[in-house]
Amino acid sequence: MLDRLLSFSRALREAGVPVSVSEDLDAVRSLEHIDWLDRDVWRSALAATMIKSDAHRPAFDMLFELYFGTSPSADDSSPEEPAEPNRFMAELTDALGSGDGGALGELAERAVDQFGRVEDSPSGNLFFEYPIWRAIDTGSLARPGDDQTFESTVANDEFERRLAEWRRRVQAEVRRRVARRRGAEAVARYSIRPLPEDLAINTATADEIKQLRRSVQPLARKLATRLSLKHRKSRHGRLDMRRTVRRSLSTGGAPFDLVERKRAPHRPELFVLCDVSDSVARFARFSLMLVHALAWQFTRVRSFVFLETIDEVTRLFEREDFMDAVARINAEANVVNFDPHSNYGASFEEFVERYNSDVSSRSTVLVLGDARNNYRSSKVDALKEINASAHKTYWLNPESRSDWDTGDSLASVYASCIDDMAEVRTLRQLERFIALRL
Amino acid sequence: MSSQPSHPPHFTDATDVVARLAQTGYLADDDIATIVFLADRLSKPLLIEGPAGVGKTELAKSLASLLGVELVRLQCYEGVDETKALYEWNYKKQLLRIQAGGGSWDELTDDIFGEPFLLERPVLRALRSVDPVVLLVDEVDKLDYEAEALLLEVLSDWQITIPEMGTVRTTRPPYVVLTSNNSRELSEALKRRCLYLFLDYPTPEREKAIVRERVPQVSEALGERLVAVVNSIRDLELKKAPSIAETIDWAQTLVHLGAETLDDATLRRTLSVVLKFQSDIERARNHLIGTVSR
Numbered sequence: 001m002l003d004r005l006l007s008f009s010r011a012l013r014e015a016g017v018p019v020s021v022s023e024d025l026d027a028v029r030s031l032e033h034i035d036w037l038d039r040d041v042w043r044s045a046l047a048a049t050m051i052k053s054d055a056h057r058p059a060f061d062m063l064f065e066l067y068f069g070t071s072p073s074a075d076d077s078s079p080e081e082p083a084e085p086n087r088f089m090a091e092l093t094d095a096l097g098s099g100d101g102g103a104l105g106e107l108a109e110r111a112v113d114q115f116g117r118v119e120d121s122p123s124g125n126l127f128f129e130y131p132i133w134r135a136i137d138t139g140s141l142a143r144p145g146d147d148q149t150f151e152s153t154v155a156n157d158e159f160e161r162r163l164a165e166w167r168r169r170v171q172a173e174v175r176r177r178v179a180r181r182r183g184a185e186a187v188a189r190y191s192i193r194p195l196p197e198d199l200a201i202n203t204a205t206a207d208e209i210k211q212l213r214r215s216v217q218p219l220a221r222k223l224a225t226r227l228s229l230k231h232r233k234s235r236h237g238r239l240d241m242r243r244t245v246r247r248s249l250s251t252g253g254a255p256f257d258l259v260e261r262k263r264a265p266h267r268p269e270l271f272v273l274c275d276v277s278d279s280v281a282r283f284a285r286f287s288l289m290l291v292h293a294l295a296w297q298f299t300r301v302r303s304f305v306f307l308e309t310i311d312e313v314t315r316l317f318e319r320e321d322f323m324d325a326v327a328r329i330n331a332e333a334n335v336v337n338f339d340p341h342s343n344y345g346a347s348f349e350e351f352v353e354r355y356n357s358d359v360s361s362r363s364t365v366l367v368l369g370d371a372r373n374n375y376r377s378s379k380v381d382a383l384k385e386i387n388a389s390a391h392k393t394y395w396l397n398p399e400s401r402s403d404w405d406t407g408d409s410l411a412s413v414y415a416s417c418i419d420d421m422a423e424v425r426t427l428r429q430l431e432r433f434i435a436l437r438l
Numbered sequence: 439m440s441s442q443p444s445h446p447p448h449f450t451d452a453t454d455v456v457a458r459l460a461q462t463g464y465l466a467d468d469d470i471a472t473i474v475f476l477a478d479r480l481s482k483p484l485l486i487e488g489p490a491g492v493g494k495t496e497l498a499k500s501l502a503s504l505l506g507v508e509l510v511r512l513q514c515y516e517g518v519d520e521t522k523a524l525y526e527w528n529y530k531k532q533l534l535r536i537q538a539g540g541g542s543w544d545e546l547t548d549d550i551f552g553e554p555f556l557l558e559r560p561v562l563r564a565l566r567s568v569d570p571v572v573l574l575v576d577e578v579d580k581l582d583y584e585a586e587a588l589l590l591e592v593l594s595d596w597q598i599t600i601p602e603m604g605t606v607r608t609t610r611p612p613y614v615v616l617t618s619n620n621s622r623e624l625s626e627a628l629k630r631r632c633l634y635l636f637l638d639y640p641t642p643e644r645e646k647a648i649v650r651e652r653v654p655q656v657s658e659a660l661g662e663r664l665v666a667v668v669n670s671i672r673d674l675e676l677k678k679a680p681s682i683a684e685t686i687d688w689a690q691t692l693v694h695l696g697a698e699t700l701d702d703a704t705l706r707r708t709l710s711v712v713l714k715f716q717s718d719i720e721r722a723r724n725h726l727i728g729t730v731s732r
Contacts, residue, residue, distance in 0.1 A: 022630055026480065033479040034452070034472070041452055044472035052629040054487065054620075054636035099642075148728045150702050154663075157670035246529040249550065253536055 001036070002028065008067045009050065011188045015063065016198060017056045023049055039068065055211065062175070066184040069176050085135045088114070093141050096162045104162070108169040111136060116174055127177045132170060138163055200425045202282040202398055209286075215427055216289050269362055270301045271390070273351065275369030276329065277307050277342040283368070283398035304355070306347035307335040312355070344371065344410070345379030352382045359389040367395040367418075371404070371411040378410050384417045395421040396433065448478045448505055448613075464493070464500035465648050473635045474501065483593050483614035485578075485629065488637035490619055491681025495576055497637075498615040502572040505613070510567070511574045512560040514581045520588050524598055525562045528555045551602035561592055564612040572613045578628075579618040586625055593631045640682065642669055648682060653689040663700050664689055668712065671722050680712040688712050702727055 005027060009019045026049035036042045043064050051060050088111070095103040115135040116127045144159055145152020179187040199208050243259035251257075302314045311333040359365065365386055387393040397404065397411060401423045404411035415421035422433040449455050452471040459466045459474075466474070474497075477484040486494045502509035512523055520526075532550040541549070558566065564573035575589070592598060593614065597607045616632065618624060640648065645668070646661045656664070664685065672679045680688075688711045697704045705726065713719045 018626075020630060026482070026633075029480060030476050033476060040468045041472050044452075044469045045476055047469065048473040048476055048633045048635060052485075052626075052632075052634045054638070057636060150705065150727050153726055153728070154666050154670050157673060158666050161669065161673070242529075245533070246527065249527070249529060249532050249536070253533070 001031075004067060005031075005046075007185070008046075008063065011063050011067070011185065012050065012056075012060065014189070015059045017051060017059055019050050023052075026050075042068065055215070062172070063184075063188055065172050065176060066179045066188055069179075085115070089136060089141060092136070092166075096141070096159055096166065097144050099158070099162055104166050105169065108166060108173050111170050112173045112177065116170075116177075126181070127174050129171060129174050132174075138167065198426050198428055201286045201427075202280070202425070204282065209282075212286065212427065213289060216286075219427060219430060269360070269364070271304070271355075271359060271363055271365045272301065273304045273306060273310070273347075273365065273367045273369075275307070275342050275344075276305045276333075276335070277340065280370050280398055283370070302355075302358075304351065305329055305333050305335055306342065306344075306351075307340055308343045308346060309335055310347040310350045310354075311335050341374045342369065342372065343376050344369070344373045344414070345377045345382065348382035348386065349379050352385050356386060356389055359386060361389075361391050363390045365390045365393040367393070367414075368398075369395075370397060370399045370409065371395070371414050371421075372408050373410050375408050378413050380413060380417055383414055387418050393418040394433075396424040396430070397421055398425055399423070400425060449475050451475065458504045459500055462500040462504045463651055464496060465644060465651060466497075467640070467644060469635060470497065470637070473633050477633050478613065480633070481611050483616055483632045484635065485616045485618065485624075485632035486635045486637050487618045487620050489639070489679065489681060491683035492637045492639060493682060494617040494637055495574065498572055498574040498617070501613060501615065502574075505570070505572065507569060507613075508567070508571045509574055510560050510564040510571050510612070511576060514575065514577045514579075514585075516580055516582060518581055518585050520585075521559070523559055523561050523585065523588060524592075525559050525600060526557045527551070527602075528557050531555050556600075556603070561589070562598055562606065564614075565592065565596065565598060565606060565608045567612070570610060570612065572615065575614065575616040577619060578616045579620060579622050579624060583625065586628055590627055590631065593628070639672060639679075642666065645669075645682060645685060649685055649689050652686045653693060655693045656689045657698070660692065660697075660699060661689070664692070667700060667705070667726070670726065671712065674721055674725055676713070676718045676721065677715045678713070678718060684712045 006024065009024050009027070012019050027046055030045045030049050034041050034045050036045075043061075046064065047057070047060060051057060088107075092107055095107055111132050112127055115132040116129065118126045118128055118131065141163070143152075144155040175187055199212065201212065204212060238261050240259045240261045244255050244257070247257050247259060248255040301317075302312065303317060304310050304312050304314075313329050313333050316328050316332065383393075395414060395418055399409070399411075403409065404423075411421060422429070424430045424433055449458070452468070452475045455471040455474045456466050459471070473484060476482070486497065488494055499509060512518075532555050535550050535555070536546065560573065561575075564571050578586070578589075581589075595607075596611045597605050599605045639645070642662075642665050646665045649664065650656055650658075650661050668680050668685050668688070688708065691708050691711045692700065692704070695704070695708070706723065709719050709722060713722055
């Protein structure tokens with residue numbers, strides 16, 4: 001059991017979940033107190049002692065199934081009844097409609113058994129996920145609600161939630177069967193999804209974008225704290241009478257040490273310039289999320305979006321809902337004249353002309369974009385001018401460093417005239433950038 | 439490493455936790471029950487993270503009430519330091535003592551840094567309490583990094599060092615619950631010392647049970663419908679998704695209005711109970727009722 005537990009914790013570490021030795025020890029110590037034959041209790045106990053963030057829970061659950069899951073029943077037997085997708089889908093629709101957990105579990109096993117089996121292999125049956133989804137088209141299942149009323153909307157939402165849950169069960173079932181044949185370690189290695197902080201933002205799925213969204217708020221807070229600490233120049237403030245008297249007691253009532261109130265931290269002005277072209281659409285979405293999150297943390301954030309030319313969108317984020325703000329940026333920002341491709345040069349020039357007088361030594365400028373200028377003039381001087389007016393100028397590039405300067409990318413041209421350009425494809429990289437540079 | 443508990447355990451097993459929490463009106467699932475049980479057995483603090491209003495603070499209160507002990511609460515905010523969390527010297531009283539004079543210098547210094555001049559703050563109080571207590575450190579993510587470090591000595595060794603007096607230890611560690619809204623990442627050191635529980639929105643079945651536990655007048659059918667609607671709303675991208683607390687509020691509102699079912703008209707009238715932003719209300723209404731019937 002101990003060996004199994006330790007190889008489980010090794011698998012967690014390989015998946016990027018930081019499990020320290022003291023957490024291993026806690027897990028082992030919890031063994032004395034619980035009935036580890038009860039799998040649910042066992043799982044809860046391991047989760048409590050080994051993982052320290054909800055972002056790590058999906059990886060934990062998946063690996064737990066592999067390492068400590070019950071072995072599937074009928075495995076090598078051939079299906080007792082011929083697979084009939086239509087009848088199966090009818091049963092599935094019923095079970096999803098009523099939300100019967102037991103029936104859904106049984107259907108997940110049967111789906112894998114009947115549709116996921118690929119025979120004719122020397123080592124016995126193999127199971128895959130893709131033939132299942134080919135046989136069962138979940139998109140074409142009859143939804144319970146069929147009109148625009150409130151009742152059918154709620155019923156449909158419920159149906160979709162159960163369906164998503166059922167698909168996860170099928171996936172877990174496939175993994176379990178493969179694990180039985182190939183060993184948990186092998187399956188663990190290839191079926192692990194990257195943790196949210198390691199997801200490449202530009203290629204994230206809708207689900208992953210949701211996870212990313214949840215991580216943005218804490219990140220924005222860190223960004224704000226670090227910046228303001230750095231900008232807090234003077235520590236002198238007004239005399240703090242109470243503390244001065246309190247401290248004077250150690251010197252017999254004579255106030256040797258004067259204690260001053262700390263000044264409220266100076267919050268820097270932030271200018272965020274954000275590319276919203278198609279080539280960086282996902283990143284743009286994420287950047288806007290960050291801009292939005294930051295707008296709540298700073299006293300003053302001015303946001304700009306650009307394609308062919310630049311426009312200020314700060315007003316959209318003032319007491320606005322995030323989704324509305326994003327929708328309205330596309331509708332209202334005046335950034336396209338003829339051609340929806342980014343033109344960094346022209347945008348920087350426009351920025352200098354219209355807004356640069358507002359950029360001061362208290363301002364930090366952040367440019368978010370891939371520096372792909374579609375073979376137009378770079379207008380480096382404009383960026384140099386912005387850099388000269390601002391306290392610091394940073395550039396966050398969502399492309400992998402190896403792709404910089406390929407094709408129409410002007411990454412190093414622009415990087416040479418600002419404080420730093422960083423590759424920021426994932427949240428972890430963004431965090432590192434903040435820790436190092438800001 | 440913290441020592442094994444020297445006190446008799448509070449619970450026999452996780453099932454016992456579920457049963458006794460249920461008596462206080464708190465419905466726990468497997469994760470909650472197991473972690474509450476383990477926190478007691480391993481003498482480790484319990485760190486609970488999750489969205490607002492899913493019952494993090496409530497769990498600590500329920501624990502205190504089922505154990506029949508006092509709940510000592512430290513509400514965290516930016517700017518909490520040792521004088522607000524651990525202890526403070528009562529300097530006014532110390533000043534008075536100095537001005538009153540009398541005694542030699544040595545006597546005086548011994549005197550003013552003694553027990554009568556010490557003001558206990560929540561953490562020290564929990565540690566020195568003769569009777570067992572539950573210490574709730576609420577919204578620990580609001581603390582500054584420096585203040586978070588103050589808690590480390592307490593959480594791992596159950597002691598506080600007061601330079602003028604020495605180290606205060608306890609033989610009987612309090613049951614510690616820390617809650618966090620996840621507004622920032624807590625330090626690794628703090629997390630390592632705790633057992634971690636992420637409290638998410640409950641499953642529809644559990645949420646229905648909670649609603650009916652808190653608002654018994656709600657019928658089975660209405661409860662089910664209410665929870666389905668709330669879950670639909672949670673799937674939308676909102677500024678503030680409705681929590682369990684808001685579902686319960688909603689159930690209460692419906693009971694007061696005498697509504698037997700949740701239909702278009704009732705929904706329209708009462709949506710503002712679950713959602714706190716105008717833009718959220720509009721989005722939910724568009725999704726649920728649609729633009730057709732508006």
